[in-house]
Amino acid sequence: MTQTIVIAEMNNNAVHPSTAELVSAAKTFGGEPTLVVPCTDASQAAGAAGMGAGNIIAAKSGAFAHYDASGWAAALDGVVPMGTIITGASPQSKDLAARLAARRNIPVVQDAVEIQGVNITSPVYSGKAMQTVSASGPVVISVRSNVFAPAEGGAMDHSVLDTDGNVATSVQEFMARASERLDVSEANIVISGGRGMGSPDNFSHLEAIADTIGAAVGASRAAVDTWETIPHSMQVGQTGKTVNPNLYIAVGISGAIQHLAGMRSSKYIVAINKDADAPIFQHADYGIVASWEEALPVLHQSLKGMMG
């Protein structure tokens, strides 16, 4: 049996809770995975305690201050044991997964939603089909969040390994994000508006609900293309972001195939649309045929009551 190694999912130099899901995915291969934390300061690895790993390595390097694909891959290659490697499936982690695999001349399999023995399943054709592959040697696998239950227990302490990699690119300027709101690709709940919202100002109704339940606000392409104040960073779909939240609420969105491509794997889907024949209803767990003007105030009121 080859060893499995998990690269911790990092967010602002902190171990992201979804890392525990990656450990759980790694455990499907049997044995006790090693969890490697890319950090600039070994204390950042404390956040990886109790996530189910057999042992934890703080991989410490100045290269990890900002993401640079070549620097990160080189620095990790120096400390990650040989074997099958598991990463998260955020855009940055998929990029890193591909770099690490190429560095070791092994294949990479992206966006795994199921692992059974050596068989790995991922969505292909924008989620219109599922593909299962089998790996006859070590691979790098990026694993989607919200699929595996988080692992618990295991190692509490970490050992520290210094490492380095040459950073190739340099950041000239961080640009303020369009808003201080949560990004759709990070959120467990997403509420999106489409052209049916009628005007960009009406997105304030979505924002109010988002604030109540800790959701991010997304949009269809029609909304982004029609209204300048709805930035492309909010777009969900084939040419926007792919989201995989526990709950996706689509308001005034018809459910075009390109929109579905970005959100169909959401665990629960709620649709609010005044047209009973809108295709989005075929994908909704809870469909409400009503105008948003009618439904959103009720929804907001009820959610406020529940969140207390």
Next chain:
Amino acid sequence: MPNIIVLVKQVPDTNAKIVVSGDRVDLSTVKMVMSPYDEFAVETALLHKEAAGGEVTALTVGGAGAEKILKDAKAIGVDHIVRVDADGEMDSNALQTVIAQAVADLGAEVVYCGKSAADTGAGSTGPGVAERMGWASASNISSASFGDGVSVVMPSGNGNAQVSVPLPAVISCDKGSLKVRKPNVKGIMQAKRASVDVRPAEAPSSTVSIVNHALPPAKPAGKSYEGGAAAAEVAQLLRDEANVL
């Protein structure tokens, strides 16, 4: 003046219905097109040429059928079109080895590609080829400007950053705000006459192979309601049945 390569891949039209017959996706009746993000890669490559000079080569790895998208690229202005002849399954290791070899043979200072192909959705090829070449890379860029290196806007942390990328590099392109140019009559005529430079592939054997394709599990029919008042009940169910609040 830089030699610029742009990677293009043929994929099913994203509007097409995907059919699985037996245990494999059946693409025999599906219209094939250039992968959508590759259109932005071609546009960025042409903008680079317009800013800095040089020549643009569009490169694909695939069977003879894939030459159509090379002609499409030619029609909107690339200088050369190259197909590395390989039909059939390759894992990322085999494919990237073949692409890296072709890039080395052709010679280039910069390679543009799509952020992910519409069929795989992977986003592996750009960073993987860069690693094999020992080059810098930047992924999912939404805009680029050209000087000594390339300065790009790309996601960073929880926002975006302006990042300078030294050449040589592989740069993968997201949609951004680019409008991609359309072919004109002259371009289409030129593309018709253009010949494709076909080269053999030498791929290492794949260690990841496809077991099967299946349609996504059908969702059980959801509950549906009429009228906005039902939103109150749905909110309850989200908490008590779905457990997502």
